[in-house]
Amino acid sequence: MTNKITIAIDGFSSTGKSTLAKQLAQYLGYVYVDTGAMYRAVTYYAMQKEYITSAGFDVAALVNDLPKISLQFQFNPALGYAEMYLNGVLVEKEIRTIEVSNFVSKIAEVSEVRAKLVEQQKEMGKNKGIVMDGRDIGTVVFPDAELKVFMTASATTRAQRRFDELVAKGDAVTYEEVLKNVEERDYIDTHRDDSPLVKADDAIAVDNSALTREEQFAVVLDLVAQRTKNI
Numbered sequence: 010m011t012n013k014i015t016i017a018i019d020g021f022s023s024t025g026k027s028t029l030a031k032q033l034a035q036y037l038g039y040v041y042v043d044t045g046a047m048y049r050a051v052t053y054y055a056m057q058k059e060y061i062t063s064a065g066f067d068v069a070a071l072v073n074d075l076p077k078i079s080l081q082f083q084f085n086p087a088l089g090y091a092e093m094y095l096n097g098v099l100v101e102k103e104i105r106t107i108e109v110s111n112f113v114s115k116i117a118e119v120s121e122v123r124a125k126l127v128e129q130q131k132e133m134g135k136n137k138g139i140v141m142d143g144r145d146i147g148t149v150v151f152p153d154a155e156l157k158v159f160m161t162a163s164a165t166t167r168a169q170r171r172f173d174e175l176v177a178k179g180d181a182v183t184y185e186e187v188l189k190n191v192e193e194r195d196y197i198d199t200h201r202d203d204s205p206l207v208k209a210d211d212a213i214a215v216d217n218s219a220l221t222r223e224e225q226f227a228v229v230l231d232l233v234a235q236r237t238k239n240i
Contacts, residue, residue: 012237013039013138017147019206020160022110022194023167025217025225026142029160031090032226033233034140042133044143044150045113046093047080047126049104052116054078054095061112072121080129107175107182110190114197117144123203144198147209156236157212158229164191166218 016033018026027043034041051071055061060071082091083099092101103109116122123145130150134141141150147157168188175182198206208214213232217225 014155014233014236015134015137015151015153016140016233017151017154017157017209017212018140018142018160019144019147019157019209019212020142021162021167021198021206022191023171024160024162025170025222026160028222029158029225029229030140030142032222033229035089036226036230037140037233038138040133040139041090042082042130042139042141043091043093044126044130044141044146046082046101046104047129048117048122049109049113050080050093050095050100051078051122051126052109052113053100053104055116056109056112061115066115068119071116072119075121075125078125080126105178107180107186107190110194114194114201118197118201118203120203127204144206145204147212148207149204152209156232157209158232159208159212159214161214161216162218164188164195167191 016030016039018030020026027045030041030043033039052061054074055071058070058074060067060074079096081094083094084091092099093104094100127145127150130141130146133139134151143150147154147159165188168184168191171191172182172184172187175187215225215228220228
């Protein structure tokens with residue numbers, strides 16, 4: 010596959026977008042960008058500053074601080090993918106907690122945050138040969154992407170996957186707590202005013218409720234082969 014393309018993977022939370030994107034990037038020799046990590050890092054920053062808490066959200070304070078927020082992906086050869094650094098500090102573990110998950114959709118609603126991150130994402134993909142996953146990659150960041158995939162699965166399936174993942178990391182969470190988080194994020198992501206989560210008209214839907222990671226990878230890799238063949 011010598012013809013490099015842009016691959017946009019969108020979908021609901023905990024559908025395995027990042028896992029699939031990492032697999033594709035590694036196999037194809039493409040750059041992988043986890044946009045969710047970018048929004049999670051901004052969320053973590055806001056939490057550290059106490060701009061967002063269970064009691065409220067000081068949007069103006071966060072927007073005012075945006076110029077102070079530096080996000081950078083650094084490749085970790087031991088892991089085979091890039092990790093997120095916030096203002097020079099590795100925060101990959103900190104941004105994957107249920108606490109960050111509870112706030113990230115609210116952070117992603119802020120237009121100024123989206124504008125800052127989308128600008129960076131567009132710059133990252135200007136030379137193609139990139140796999141990017143998120144909520145608005147095929148609709149906003151790369152509307153002209155050669156391949157757009159929209160990932161979906163039932164809320165209960167996604168909650169179980171996320172629960173198992175968090176428990177394996179040692180987090181003290183309940184399945185009910187995770188399911189509530191999944192359902193709340195679905196609602197916020199699909200109802201926000203700025204760049205809501207929607208399937209692009211030319212995106213191919215992949216419901217992986219009953220697919221293994223290997224089966225899912227094979228399905229999408231075949232789509233990649235079809236697209237690169239036609240260039």
